[in-house]
Amino acid sequence: MWRNIRGSLGRFIAIVLIIMLGVITFVGVKATGPALNDSLNKTVKDLHLSDVQLMSSTGFTKQDVKTAEKVAGAQAEAVKFKYVTGGADSYAVALYGYNAANQQNQLALRTGHLPKNRHQIVLDYRAQEKYGYHLGQHFTFDRSAKLRHRTYTIVGFADSPSYIDSSVRGSANVGDGTVKFFAYIPASQMNLATATLLNVSFQKLQHTDTFSDQYDRAVDRRVAQLKTVFKARAKTRSTALLKQAAPQLATQQQQLDQARQQLVASGLSTAQAKQQLQPQQAQLNAALQKAQRAVKTTYTWQTRDDLPGFAAYGESSDRIAAIANVFPVFFFLVAALITFTTITRMVEEARAQIGTFKALGYSKTAIARNYLNYAFLAGMIGTVIGAFVGNLSLPRLVLSLYRSYIPLTAVVHLQWGLFGISLLVAMLTTVGAALLVVRRELEEKPAELMRPRSPKSAKRVLLEKITPLWRRLNFNQKVSYRNMFRYKSRMLMTIIGIAGGTGLILTGYGIQNSIGASGTKQYGEVVKYQALVRLAHDDQDHQAVKILQNNAQYRRHTQISANVGDVRSHGHKVDDVNIFVPSSTKQIKQFIRLRSTENQHAIQLKQHGVVLSEKMAQKLNVQVGDSVKVTTTDHDHGTAKVTAITQNYVGDYLYASPAAYRHLFGQTAANNTLLVSLKHQTQHQRDQLAHRLLKDGDTQGTSYTSDQRQTITTMSGSLDTVVLIFILLSGVLSFVVLYNLTNINVSERIRELSTIKVLGFYDREVTMYIVRENIMLTLIGIVLGYGVGNLLTAYILHQAATDQVIFPLTIYWPGYVVATLLMVAFTVIVMGVTHRRLKRVDMVSALKSNE
Template sequence: MKPMTKNMWRDIGHSKGRFIAIILIILLGVLIFVGIKAAGPSLNDSADKTVKDAKLSDVQAYSTTGFTQKDRRLADKVAGAKAELVKFKDVVGGKDQSAVALYGYSKSAKYNKLSLRSGHMPTNSREIVLDELAKENDGYKLGQTYTFSKSANLKHRTYKIVGFADSPMYIDDSTRGSADVGDGTVRYFAYIPQAQMNLKVATMMDVGFSKLQKKSTFSDSYSDAVNRKVTALKREFKSRAKSRTRALLGNSITQLDQQLAKISAAKKQLQAAGQQGGSAADLAGQQNVTLNKEAAKLKTAKTKALAAGETTYTWQDRNDLTGFQAYGESSDRIAAIANVFPVFFFLIAALITFTTITRMVEEARSQIGTFKALGYAKWAIAKNYLAYALTAGLIGTVLGAVIGNTTLPRIVLALYKTYIPLKWVVKFQWGDIGWALLFSMIATVGAAAYVVWRELTEGPAALMRPRSPKSAKRILLERITPLWNRLSFNRKVSYRNLFRFKSRMLMTIIGIAGGTALILTGFGIQDSIAASGSKQYNDIIHYQATVRLRTAGHEDKADQILNNNDQYHSHTDVAANVGDLKANGHQVNDVNIYAPESVSQFKRYVTVRSASTGKSLNLPKNGVVLTEKTADLLHVKVGDKISVTTTDNKQGKAKVTGITENYMGHFMYLSRSSYKQLLNETPTMNTLLVQLNKQTDKQRKSLAHKLINHGGVMGTSYVKDQQTTVTTMSGSLKPVVAIFILLSGILSFVVLYNLTNINVSERIRELSTIKVLGFYDKEVTMYIVRENIVLTIAGIIVGYGVGELLTGYIMQQAATAQVIFPLTIHPTGFVVATILMVVFTAIVMFVTHKRLQRIDMIGALSSNE
């Protein structure tokens, strides 16, 4: 082994603590950087593999009049399409008469294959497979009998439970969507043999595209490709709706028209008879009344037939499936956090590593001078320290990359318990690993190269002598004479030393501030996500339920049910619609449009206040008020105009008169007069915003059930359910945040220990001197501790500010198209961050005290010359 190589290994052996500290700091930085950056892609890849293995269809279509084989062949005309017909309907069943999404099972089905948790698929006509949620939440077991209500209209009402399964159409176990039966909320799905469903035609059509299977479900390219396919399908089915309607209603409408024509002819004859006067006229009048009643009945029947028989299609893709968008947004939030938090974390680690390597080389001045005096070339000398730095950097990077990439994504996947079991896919993120390696090499090899070449510019004689110590200067505190004179000698020395070594002071403050900020950010992420729901449903929304009427303006039955309910408080009527808004080349879809019957009452149910000033906003007679996120996505401000297109194809333009505070969803508020001007129709009150007293889950379910079955209501949506969704969203990030806080704490401790260790090593002669002069061990320790206490306090205070800025930036990046996360950090975060940093400082000071007790004063004070 060459002398220089031997020297490097001796250096590592003599400074094991520093070498290990460098490895640990790099390891932690790379681990969190690579690990968290890999979590988002792993979530997406795992969900993508799960749904692809289950053959989840790319597009799902629903028809009010069903699909025939002609429809399937029409869909197959789109390039690459393969369509499949399915019988589906929402029914009521089970011991609690719950709303159930019922599907017809077919062995030959190619799409949306179930993943069995237990049991088997139906093998005869009287068997049923239930959602795993039915087992977990409602206690159903294999072998039990399951009974549907009569309204389900099935060939049999009772079936034997033979299996429990998961479906790729329902990846989020916290929700199964809504329905217009039962209590309005689907509890679970079920599959029975397709022949058992009394449906003449299929009600659902699944469409898959072979080329799309090569794309990731959550990628932009997949989304764009699916949108193009949906557009192509709509184009193929553009004229199909009319022909389907004519085919279904042709005979019945013709018969009704014929009967109406006969009545019309009879009325003309009676009119002629009535002109004769006398008893004939009286008889004609009576018969005419009867004919008018018959004509009215026939017209009503014709209107109902047209309404029931009119064919309309609903098209959706994977992103429209229940829970699918929430999952994508959840992984996007982690990806957004990963673009900021780990980078800041890694920068702190790299900065401290740079300082450590710099100090190490500067301490070896005399050794470098000796090598230079012995005739070694600059490169030969530099290689010694570059190899040292390279070894530490590579070990830290490799260990951090492997541990981070293989463990953190799996921990995150394991803790995503609100979703169906996913098939884990964790790939090495080579791009992120490459960036981590680059930054690690800059922090280690780069630091060593910079300092070594700087030292090598000096001559051997200068290098073999210790660098002249910095002279003390008067500090600002000294100019405050009354205060300075009251300080002890030890305190004066400590405060002078703080400003004497400015780079050391700066690095310690940065290290402590960085650790504090990272811990605080961990708490801030969780608090801010939770705050979006808290602010929305406490500060903005003041109603507990939304009730949608079947027929606008007919709320008598619903009123009666509500008034007889003990939890009912009050309600207000609104004309509710859904539309797409456009402005400045941007578009926001599915915006909730509310036009209240009474503006004054509406203010008790929804707070409408300026997002910028916080002042209350009035709904204008001409114009609209948009919520903050909606206006932001449209790039509009007060005074700009927007275009509105409702789901029933009503169009208009309106001026934005206000932008209101809002945290979840898209809303547009306007007065009745504005609604009429905008859409050229009088608004009809079709929705009730209901205030309720505290209810149990059972009471909410009971009220919704009564309203749907007896109150002329299409559905009831509870704010409590939306709050639960937000809570679930926040809870899913808790494990990730806990990992952040844990690793931030470890990094903070290692950084603090390393900086204190450097501080002691640099001043060993100084500390030995005051110990020789008779200072006690505690006094020698306090010589260092006083500086650390001041720097810790300063670092914590700076960390508070940096933590808030970092949290705010992360939450801005994590915001979705539907949600705004307000910057929120509860006092708990500040308290925990402070306590942790104080505890770390105390531990480091204790270790330092023990070390200072064992100082070799003679060796430290011996001359280097």
Template sequence: MNPLTRNMWRDIRKSKGRFIAIILIILLGVLIFVGVKAAGPSLNDSLNKTVADKNLSDIQVMSTTGFDKKDLKLARKVPGAQVESTKFKYAIGGKSKVAVALYGYDKSAKQNQLIMRSGRLPKNKNEIVLDKNAKSEYGYKLGQQFKFGSDADLKQKSYKIVGFADSPQYIDNQSRGSTNIGDGQVQLFAYIPKQQMNLSTATVLNLHFNSLKDKNTFSKSYKDTVAKKMKLLKKQFKNRADQRSKNLSADGLKTLKQQQTLVDQMKQVDPSAAARQQARLVAAKAKLMHQTKTTYTWQTRDDLAGFSAYGESSDRIAAIANVFPVFFFLIAALITFTTITRMVEEARSEIGTFKALGYTKWEIAKNYYYYAISAGMIGAILGAIIGNETLPRIVLALYKQYLPLDWVVTLQWQTILIAIVFSLIATLGAAIIVIRKELVEGPAALMLPKAPKSAKKILLERIKPLWNHLSFNSKVSYRNLFRFKSRMFMTIIGIAGGTALILTGFGIQNSIAASGNQQYSDIFDYQAIVKMNDQADYSKVDKILQKNDQYQSNTAINSTTAKLTANKDQVNDVNIYTPKSISEFKKYVHLGTNLKKNDVVLSKKTAQLLNVKAGDKISVKRTGGKKVSFKVKAITRNYIGHFLYLSPKAYQKHFNEELSANTLLLHLQKQTKSQRKSLANKLLNSGEVMGTSYTKDVLNTVSKMSSSLKPIVLIFILLSGILSFVVLYNLTNINVSERIRELSTIKVLGFYNNEVTMYIVRENIILTIVGIIVGYGVGNLLTAYILNQAATEQVIFPLTINWTGYVTATCLMIVFTAIVMLVTHKKLQHIDMIGALKSNE
């Protein structure tokens, strides 16, 4: 081993702390960068594998009158389509009488295969497979009976439970969709043998395309291809609804005509009995004409319960990954760059000695390059492996309680390569820059210490009354701070970066939770929405409400949905709210503006998507209606969904029709889940109500979204804290090593150990306070940027950081500073004063 290499190993042994610190800083930076970057793809890959393995349908079509062989033949004309039909209906079942999505099980079906969690699939006619939630939330066990109500219209009412399963159609365990029976919310899905369902035809058509199996289900490419397939399918079924309605109607009328002939003959024998039968035939004819109207519901995967929300959640993590870890990594790289720079500068005399001995510039430089490469590569490789293999799995484990997923975690080579390149720039790059600068000087100059920076008057000295009252030690500390500006700025950047990262972790979680809380407290001040049937008797509904102990009051509005366009932009599914009474409406929805004066008010996110402001015009097209032009008078804040608020006057003027209420907004006292369900059931059973939705359910969904991020945020905070500590410790070590002669001098002059420590620590305290304050500002800016990136078309997040975030970030920084103080104090007690003062004389 040549002297240069031996010297390098000696340097590593002598300064193990610094070498390990460089490795740790790089490791943490790469870990969070690669780990968080890998989390989004892992979520998408896991879902893609799950839906691909179980052949989730790409398109589903539902029909009110079912599908026959001709319908299947038409669907198969779509290129590449694999077509299956399924018997499906909603039914009330179980001990709790919940709404169940009931499917007819067909063992030959290839699509939408169940993911068995326990038990087996049905083999006999009296067997049923239940949703896994039936076991976890309702306490059902294998071998028990599950009963349906008579309205379910099945071959038998009771079925033996033989298995519990997950389904790729219900990817979110917290959501099973909505229906028009029970309380309006589907609680479970179930499968019984298809022969047990009294349906003459299948009611759902499933289409799957093998060519799409390997595509990311959330990618633009997949969605565009599905949209094209859907267009072709709709083209095949263009006139099919009317044709099928006529055929079914003709068959029904033929049967009724035969019955009418019998009634006509009966009139001569028993006129009263004939009259009763005639009345039944008229009713049967009316019912037939209603039932045989064929309508189709077209669905893609995005329409499945919880599916698009999962995609948005994955996008949200990807948005965080584009900002948070990058900032984290930049802080790590900056501190590493500084550490390597200082290390090389400290070795000036050694470089000068080797240069005087005749070693070439390359021979001298390469050992420092090896040192930098070793530290950078060890940190980068360890960080990449740990980050890629742990953080995505932690995220998947968190989602597993909500989603039935097969885990897929692959190495993100592109991200790892980027991390390694930046790690080497921070380590090797610093070494190259500084060594080239040092090697320009001659051996004699290098072997002498650098001339100290000349002292200059600082701003504080010019404020005489304040400066004169400072102690000698304080004056020295302030002069040193401004004398070594690069050290000051690096320490402030390190502490501010750590504070900002911790604050951002809290801010992400707080802001996501705040979107729901502010929407349903500051803006929407109602607890339930009751959607009424056409021609509903409001007095019946009012009687039910008055008997409810939690009911307080209601207001009637007209609620509809529309498509809005402006500046060639478009927003679908915008809710239009028009109150019957503006003065009453104010108690339920707080717009922050006078609706009577500003009679067309648009929600903020909708306005942003349409690129409009107050005074601009928008086009509004209700479902089945014509396009109408409105002038937006005001923009109102809103966090979830899209809303357009109209005054009664504006509604009548633009739509040219009388305003009729179809929705009630309810003020309710605090309710339990069973109380909410009971009220919704009573309202639905009245026959006047289409369904009831509660704001509490929306808040629960937002709360779940926020809770799922808690452990991820804790990981961010933990790693940010470790990075902050390592940075502070490292910079303090550099500070001490740079000023070892200065510290030895004041110790020789008679300063006590505590005074010597405070000589350094006093500067750290000032820089820590400044760093924390700067970190508050940077943390807010960073959080705001991430939230802007994480916002979806439907949801935006208000910047919210609770006081606990500020307190935690501040306390952690104070604790880290205190620990570094103690370590520095111990180190300064053992300074070799004579050795330090003799060096480079």
């Protein structure tokens, strides 16, 4: 066996490499998804991220903490929190009150230390990395922040489990509407009567996978229980606050009652007295209503999925897991198929040796053991190396990429289940192949085995029947084409290997291109506006319009009614649907492109019915003509027919004309949003415009499509390392496969090649005798690989699609060029290696009779 390995070291190494590459890709990519989840689970567990967060319109007291802890297993902490502005450019900052006693949502320090006195502040690490702040620098808040002190010394930079994605910090109702970073100062400096945020965690959930369905169901149950206990608490809290505000109002009411009695005593009737005091009474009633509104307690609930970047991280992890269910499996199958073929050919080549052993009296078991051990050793070495290298390297590579913009504690567990699957497949393709062929060979008699197999008889190939073409081929070309079709299994294996490698490389590019294309198509083809401005009230002569028109980058705008709701049909439901009702159905074409998914024709908003975006229609399982039920966040509801389904790649949208909206909800749509078309802006110009609109334009906030597009670009960029790994591994696999199959081809036909060399063929002609077949098979494999790549990419994208995003199948020309050039380069390299080998062939030894 060791002599066999030394004698065919190239083939043995090729088998090990093919198995190793298949296992590295399979185990490595499959282990990446769990590693991402395990790392974040470790991070949020170590920093005690809360499971539920509540915000109250009237603040939280100790009684609220006790109320939350009535739910079994709940641990609650009240925190002072508010959005403020500060810094040189009045950045929007999420400001928290630091309390050393609090255990939940702990900070992970990057540099420095936590606040130790009232003049110290810890900033988000993003403030240092992106905005240039440094330790020892002073940070000054605007007066509107209403803090006990305005200026604080920066003593540390930290990460927070509440903000796992450093590119996203959420929205605010101050500054330009976008939070730039968070900050912590001593809670005593917040100048708030009560806490404004309540963090609630459950001990049992701290050890549950935060991205599992089990965790989601458990959190939903806990939130329902918390809402139940806080429903009664809201009434109690509102009543108590009203009593605090009531004494002054009660005194004023008593004074009015006394004045009324005095007027009646002076001779006026009761009705006349009430009439005379009506303005004062109305003013007092208004003050009472205002006080009731001010003390009305309402809660805003959020779970981990509502935290900035948290859901996106989970979707990214799921996307890699979805890719892992397809790409490495296909990769592994190609590797396994080639390995099976290699082992089969190896045993078939040893017919004479098997016959000799059998003639000498060795048992079938003893003979078979030699080749089974050879196959077992190659498969085991490839599997063990591939499993450990894949499990420990690929996930860490991806985690290192994620750690550049997400604070993570890297956790990579050995995936023993994947090891077992890999070993099973490797043994089937090596030992299984050897067992199958050896058993078949051992059925023959020693005399038959010791003679070479009879060569296959030549047959007319299809190309010969095309007489005009066949006549134009020279002798060598005719021989090559006959040989190519004569050995169909060899031809098939080569084509599969080349097509598989080409398809895998193309798939790597396709995944990257398609994920990026969702943003390009959404914000380049569908969405034509650059900013969405939410108005504080409906007014045709809105101040925001005047500010926009005076801006140098302004082009045009249109007013729409924008709302959010849920849509139901066929037992399915889609939440957080954007409901857009344009004030002008003609102008909307300049801002949003509505195109039918059926025929690409422009869609007109009709007097009745609604238009749904493509992904939502898929989730609801509706077609044109079906009915859907729509409910807004204002609790307006109605039923409408679907008149069209429009192309859309990001988010869920429902479009309706003003008339269709009236028919749907029985009321006129209020124009509360501006869609704005702008010329190219820098980030500073965008921030300035958003800040001015929020400050002077009577708006609730401005969102830019460039920010949303950047989020998708970041999501696409996070897969660059994974895709590069795919491409490199696929390229190496393709080269090894091509080299191995060519090596087998030469070994099997060494007598034939020696014969034509003896007949006077030059070295170059002998090489082309083999290589010409490779060139043809490579070209066929490349063309088929294009189809394989597109099909594989389409399937992976379907598996990786999220509830909010459609990934259009997109593979740009560089992908095809790289895949083609790599295959051509591999063919040229193999041709050079083959040429050198054939030049050194010992013709006499090769042509010696076996007898």
